[in-house]
Amino acid sequence: MQLSLFEHQESYAHEDYIILTGNKCAHDFIVDNKTWNCLILYGPSGSGKTHLAHIWQKFNGAIFINLNNFVDAVNSSNAFILEDIEKIQNEVLFLHCYNYAKENSKKLLLTSSLAPSALTFKLNDLKSRILSTISVGITLENEELLRLLLIKQLTDRQLQVSSRVINYILTQSERSLSRVRHIVDIIDEKLMYRSTGVTIPFVRSVLNLGDSKNL
The missing domain is CATH 1.10.8 (Helicase, Ruva Protein; domain 3)
Incomplete structure (x- = not known):
């Protein structure tokens, strides 16, 4: 038995990702599919989206970003991860970041607790881009x-x-x-x-x- 004398640190190693029926498709898409430039990974809270994002980060040298540091980080990598897009309020800035990534052939992984069709963005251009983006869901029972x-x-x-x-x-x-x-x-x-x-x-x-x- 190993005692936890310090606050635990969550492991995001690939070998620690537990593959089940409802997440295998998402895992394989993240790990094996190299054809997409922008992807929305969605699933309920606690389903392992952040773990998969970290796995993809290591494979692609990606950077976790938020809307405020995107401009500063954009020249540091060709791959970026933006989590919890359902919580984004500045839709104009989000649309700008999305368009910049697409126009400059940057890879962009977005995560959401809601499916793209359930997101309630008000900006029509942003809505259409999100709905046209490739998406893969984690659908664990x-x-x-x-x-x-x-x-x-x-x-x-x-x-x-x-x-x-x-x-x-x-x-x-x-x-x-x-x-x-x-x-x-x-x-x-x-x-x-x-x-x-x-x-x-x-x-x-x-x-x-x-x-x-x-x-």
């Missing part, structure tokens, strides 16, 4: 997504947990991404004071803490 998140959170903290314990956590806890994150946080915290590892009785005590609203 709720149970599969929770299992993916749980395994990833435990792995990032270097916690070795059996499949029996993982199944127990999923069957006994509330079905939500935030709840899974809270449970892993408290497991990591409380495990420092125990030597028995992550067992079902230990997890049961953690879940009881949650019932007492101590999570």
Whole structure:
């Protein structure tokens, strides 16, 4: 057992990406498809979009940007990543960045928690460009997504947990991404004071803490 004496650091290594039925297409498109210059990667929060973006970053020498630093960064690379485009409010600047990347043959990976058709941009030119952009989605079922998140959170903290314990956590806890994150946080915290590892009785005590609203 390795104790977490410091705040955990999330791993974005390619070998740590967990491929499941609902994300295999997106993974293969990011890793193997070299034909696109602009792509929208969409899927629910916690589904692994940022992990895939980091994998693509390493393959392409890409830079994570925001709208404010795009102009300064544009000459530093030929590949860029702009995340959470559903949160963008400055649509004019976003359109400018999009057009600049397209016109100068820069690669641009965009991520979104919403499918392109569900984005509510008001600028018509921006709408049309987004809808015409190649997109690929992560469509994990709720149970599969929770299992993916749980395994990833435990792995990032270097916690070795059996499949029996993982199944127990999923069957006994509330079905939500935030709840899974809270449970892993408290497991990591409380495990420092125990030597028995992550067992079902230990997890049961953690879940009881949650019932007492101590999570």
